[in-house]
Amino acid sequence: MRGRIAVPVGAGITRPFEIELVYQDLDLFATPDTYDPAGRFPPSPDRHIEKGGKFCLWLPQTAPNDFDLEDGLRRHLDRVREFLILQLMYEDRKRRGIDPAWPGPIWDHRSAGHEQWLREQLAGLDGDQLRAFSRYLQGRQRLTGKQSCPCGSGQRAGRCHWTWFHQLRKAATLYEPVRAALTKLLEEHDEIPTQPGPSSI
Numbered sequence: 001m002r003g004r005i006a007v008p009v010g011a012g013i014t015r016p017f018e019i020e021l022v023y024q025d026l027d028l029f030a031t032p033d034t035y036d037p038a039g040r041f042p043p044s045p046d047r048h049i050e051k052g053g054k055f056c057l058w059l060p061q062t063a064p065n066d067f068d069l070e071d072g073l074r075r076h077l078d079r080v081r082e083f084l085i086l087q088l089m090y091e092d093r094k095r096r097g098i099d100p101a102w103p104g105p106i107w108d109h110r111s112a113g114h115e116q117w118l119r120e121q122l123a124g125l126d127g128d129q130l131r132a133f134s135r136y137l138q139g140r141q142r143l144t145g146k147q148s149c150p151c152g153s154g155q156r157a158g159r160c161h162w163t164w165f166h167q168l169r170k171a172a173t174l175y176e177p178v179r180a181a182l183t184k185l186l187e188e189h190d191e192i193p194t195q196p197g198p199s200s201i
Helices: 072-096 110-122 127-137 162-174 176-190
Strands: 002-010 013-022 033-035
Touching: 002 072, 013 072, 033 072, 110 162, 110 176, 127 162, 127 176, 162 176
Parallel strands: none
Antiparallel strands: 002 013, 013 033
């Protein structure tokens, strides 16, 4: 789909921008890729626009999967409007010499971004907990909801880390960069010696 989207730029003024939505495999329930077909914004990692004008709105594993909802398309277009406003702010900050030029938080580029996302996801686990989860995260063993949660809480996995685990497992299954980053981080933790417990007397 290709057309114009109205973007509010302040003082009650809106500006039209041409965008194109491309649905992979014509799946209308999947999040579409969004492009700048008119070439209004030059491709640049700093702008989060790839060659061909594709907008980097998010990491693939963080894309909202809400196109089965009635207002899914509206939600997506709202996010595109935000992205276009950020582009205009970037241009203004660049012109003024403000560093960093991109306004707001960002993911790192390419594989570093996937690793950054994973580190944030795993931040709540210590080395022993991560080792306990590793065989399940890498698919060597299957985790069921009735098992004790690998985190050691004593609760069933289904009542503890179940949602978190499946989101992480799904991302690693679908996206090779996530899988590679996960392998790297788990190997890092394997090299950390296990902390000895208190000695008994």
